[in-house]
Amino acid sequence: DRAGTLADDLEAEVLRGTDLAGGSEREQWETFGSPARDAAAVLRALSRLKPSSDANRVLGARVLRSLSHGTTQEAAFGLLALSEIVSATRAATGDTRVFLGNEEVTEARSLGAGIVEVRLPLARVAGHPGTLRLESSGLSPSAFAVRGRYRRPVNVAAGVGAPPSVDTGAAWHLAHGPNVFRLYTDAKGKPVDLAAVPLGSLVRVALLVDFPADSAESVPDDRIRYLAMTDRLPAGFEPVDPDLRTVASVPGLANEHPFAAILKGGGAASHVELRSDRVHVYFDDRGQRASAATYVMRATTRGTFVAAPAEAELMYEPQSLGRSEAVSVTVQ
Structure with missing residues (x-):
């Protein structure tokens, strides 16, 4: 079929190292296109039609490198494509568990694409030093990111608001x-x-x-x-x-x-x-x-x-x- 034929052609081009950008530089600019965005679109297609192809690994590395210097739009397309790769390999990663000290953190929810968000109230951490430990039963590497959210009270200094009405710095x-x-x-x-x-x-x-x-x-x-x-x-x-x-x-x-x-x-x-x-x-x-x-x-x-x-x-x-x-x- 046409989809299979196109997938075979794209796979061959990727493995040959061909630049996948379509159109001239001016056409790319007029349509907000870019080689990085084109590569991400091809990766999404191949990950669905040929999930076990070596082209996914080659193209995935190319898309990952583009995230460090591309535009916001290129980053969005790249992350969407890479999330499909993560979803396809989710079975191999196994289950991941999070521990604070010896106590397992169970406040978690799935965000899709094999990503799990674990929430840990700061009240459980403040004043109680402990080791945050991640365990996985899978054989593939797992990546993680830590983000903290908190409220910082605004401290308005006494006397602020009098002339010259400029912040102190x-x-x-x-x-x-x-x-x-x-x-x-x-x-x-x-x-x-x-x-x-x-x-x-x-x-x-x-x-x-x-x-x-x-x-x-x-x-x-x-x-x-x-x-x-x-x-x-x-x-x-x-x-x-x-x-x-x-x-x-x-x-x-x-x-x-x-x-x-x-x-x-x-x-x-x-x-x-x-x-x-x-x-x-x-x-x-x-x-x-x-x-x-x-x-x-x-x-x-x-x-x-x-x-x-x-x-x-x-x-x-x-x-x-x-x-x-x-x-x-x-x-x-």
């Missing part, structure tokens, strides 16, 4: 992370007292991300270009979209704003996403060590609120998260 950053600073002014860039913001007034938020020299030098150029910022609005405020025709015009940024030189000097954000409770800013080609972005929000509700720390991280570099300080804001 970067709260902390990981090994390759940036320093993150956040400045609140009026719409034009003049100082504003966060302890007494008038109801209905506009407040400009400016974010500055600066990478220490050692971090900038240790991260490859193709990874330090891609930056993502997230700033959560304090309750009682809503973002203002100046592009909407129903919104009154927002005054321009004055030159006396502390970040004016960077904000007006080029390197504009590639994409700004305004949500009801947060603002996302993305840079796809940072041309300098420091990057800045700004948006405007309006005070809509009276009360005292907390602005959670602003965050910034490199999109394709681990250990690259940084946070600003939290601040307290009062709307009168």
Whole structure:
């Protein structure tokens, strides 16, 4: 049949080491295609039609290598293909059991594709050192990943919110992370007292991300270009979209704003996403060590609120998260 014939042809091409990319480079770009994505699609087909073929091993290694330097879309296609390989070999891996000390952890659920998620409450670990042990009855190697989730209380320092209404500095950053600073002014860039913001007034938020020299030098150029910022609005405020025709015009940024030189000097954000409770800013080609972005929000509700720390991280570099300080804001 046609599927079998096509599978035989693909298998032969893979074993010969043929590049599986289809179409010219321009056609690949116009259709969001890539050699890595094509290889993942072929791997999915062969894993179903010829599960015992050596081509799956060869192509699987090629797809796995592409995960370290490809795009997000290529990574998604690659992971889907590799998950089918894992599913096909699940019987050979046997059952895996997890122990904390001598006690077996039984809080588990299947995620499909031979993947099992085991949940371990932090209360069982905090203050009780122990060895986490994995046992398997299968003959094939097993891989695992450990992820922790917890809540970190926001510590608003006493006196925050008084002039000059700027965070005291970067709260902390990981090994390759940036320093993150956040400045609140009026719409034009003049100082504003966060302890007494008038109801209905506009407040400009400016974010500055600066990478220490050692971090900038240790991260490859193709990874330090891609930056993502997230700033959560304090309750009682809503973002203002100046592009909407129903919104009154927002005054321009004055030159006396502390970040004016960077904000007006080029390197504009590639994409700004305004949500009801947060603002996302993305840079796809940072041309300098420091990057800045700004948006405007309006005070809509009276009360005292907390602005959670602003965050910034490199999109394709681990250990690259940084946070600003939290601040307290009062709307009168």
